[in-house]
Amino acid sequence: MNHPTEITPAPARQSSGLAKASLIIGCVGTVAYLLVLVLTLGAAATHSQAPVLLLIIGFSVIGGVALNLVGLVLGLVALIQSSGHSTMAIVAIVINGVELATLLLLLVIGLVMKRSHATQPEAEESGSRIRLHAEWARPGVAGKRS
Secondary structure (H helix, E strand, C coil), rough: CCCCCCCCCCCCCCHHHHHHHHHHHHHHHHHHHHHHHHHHHHHHHHHCCHHHHHHHHHHHHHHHHHHHHHHHHHHHHHHHCCCCCCCHHHHHHHHHHHHHHHHHHHHHHHHHHHHHHHHHHHHHHHHHHHHHHHEEEEEEHHCCCC
């Protein structure tokens, strides 16, 4: 009596929907940040101070940070639900974390540059004033003022 043995395939490993959502958010965030970078470089190259463009850039960055935080939380929840065995969740966490860390680094660099620029005197005005005062202080020039 030969009984045919029924072979059942191993269940396919299902990816978490949360991990997929987190990964999609991370990828969309990367594309969005590249677009913001292009807009920013374009505005800097043309010395544009257009308020609408600056508002779009600012709100895009704020929205990107919010999305990255959501993506990071979704990735962490997916990783916890899968008992630490979801590669997709790990990749999503890394992408969202790197984007947030990069924005934080750019923010710190911008604040440092603004602070260092604010503490330096304006080169053109202070330089011309110093030169003007130095000419008046030279002997023989002081009496020639008009």
